[in-house]
Amino acid sequence: MDRTTGRSLYFVGPRAARVEDRAVPDPGPDEVLVETRASLVSAGTELLVYRGNAPTDLPADETIDALAGDLSFPLRYGYAAVGEVAAVGEAVETEWAGRRVFAFNPHETRFVADPASLHPLPEGVGVEAATFLPNVETAVNLVHDANPRLGERVVVLGAGVVGLLTTALLARFPLSRLTVVDPLESRRGRARAVGADETVSPADARETLDGDADAVLELSGSPATLDDAVTHVGYDGRVVVGSWYGRKRAPVDLGGRFHRSRVSLVSSQVSTIDPALRGRWTKERRLGVAWDRLCDLDPAGLVTHRIPFEEAPRAYDLLDDGATDALGVLFTYD
Numbered sequence: 001m002d003r004t005t006g007r008s009l010y011f012v013g014p015r016a017a018r019v020e021d022r023a024v025p026d027p028g029p030d031e032v033l034v035e036t037r038a039s040l041v042s043a044g045t046e047l048l049v050y051r052g053n054a055p056t057d058l059p060a061d062e063t064i065d066a067l068a069g070d071l072s073f074p075l076r077y078g079y080a081a082v083g084e085v086a087a088v089g090e091a092v093e094t095e096w097a098g099r100r101v102f103a104f105n106p107h108e109t110r111f112v113a114d115p116a117s118l119h120p121l122p123e124g125v126g127v128e129a130a131t132f133l134p135n136v137e138t139a140v141n142l143v144h145d146a147n148p149r150l151g152e153r154v155v156v157l158g159a160g161v162v163g164l165l166t167t168a169l170l171a172r173f174p175l176s177r178l179t180v181v182d183p184l185e186s187r188r189g190r191a192r193a194v195g196a197d198e199t200v201s202p203a204d205a206r207e208t209l210d211g212d213a214d215a216v217l218e219l220s221g222s223p224a225t226l227d228d229a230v231t232h233v234g235y236d237g238r239v240v241v242g243s244w245y246g247r248k249r250a251p252v253d254l255g256g257r258f259h260r261s262r263v264s265l266v267s268s269q270v271s272t273i274d275p276a277l278r279g280r281w282t283k284e285r286r287l288g289v290a291w292d293r294l295c296d297l298d299p300a301g302l303v304t305h306r307i308p309f310e311e312a313p314r315a316y317d318l319l320d321d322g323a324t325d326a327l328g329v330l331f332t333y334d
Contacts, residue, residue: 014052040131137290158220159187171195223250
């Protein structure tokens with residue numbers, strides 16, 4: 001294929017995506033050309049975009065240069081690409097040539113980037129594992145916002161990729177109980193494998209959980225689950241909302257125990273740092289911790305489906321079916 005031609009995934013309407021040709025310029029003096037080897041589909045924000053549930057008047061992501069524009073159709077999206085530097089500009093150090101790198105970049109076969117926006121893969125980290133970097137960083141951010149303490153009772157609602165990674169990090173803490181709630185037994189089994197003390201279905205949770213949790217993390221992506229989160233947390237407890245519901249509304253009962261129990265609702269979003277931590281923490285420091293945790297967790301085992309990039313629309317059909325066991329859905333590039 002000619003170096004000036006690439007293939008990109010475009011979301012062109014609700015539940016409509018296609019792969020199209022896209023011109024890719026030669027790298028400028030201070031740029032490099034990256035050939036993509038794998039990219040991971042986000043079952044959170046990206047699936048909202050695919051379904052047409054993302055607010056179209058919001059910027060795609062003001063913290064990621066590759067995601068210019070807003071969330072209106074048509075658009076390119078994605079932020080978990082791993083590839084190899086195939087060409088370097090004349091002002092770029094030659095050591096960049098051939099490096100394996102991570103990029104917060106949409107799904108496409110090749111792209112030009114400033115080396116400062118790329119993250120070389122640490123020694124021993126595989127291509128597939130590296131695509132989970134944004135998810136691990138999100139999990140680190142969620143744990144920071146939840147602020148788990150010695151002996152606390154913590155509930156995680158949702159055992160998708162982010163829920164499982166967050167559970168794995170929380171399992172390292174000396175909690176008194178770590179409970180994961182998910183409707184799929186296959187995911188509950190994975191949650192137990194990464195360290196959950198107990199797992200239950202949402203229906204059973206409503207019957208069996210005592211409403212005494214110190215912290216509940218809502219990671220299901222379902223607005224209705226937020227009401228369950230309020231039910232499961234105890235007096236003066238905190239609910240950390242890691243899900244982004246987009247244009248979907250959350251039917252939450254704030255007139256009962258939420259008000260009387262002084263429950264705190266905390267918004268957790270990875271594009272910023274908790275204000276209480278900003279005196280010591282930067283995004284660079286947090287990303288470094290995410291790389292360290294990624295090496296420890298080796299999340300490549302969460303890949304359940306590998307789909308050739310040219311068949312990309314099939315990935316969203318899989319993730320759009322909530323009854324499937326699809327977790328990590330990966331695009332492969334030949």
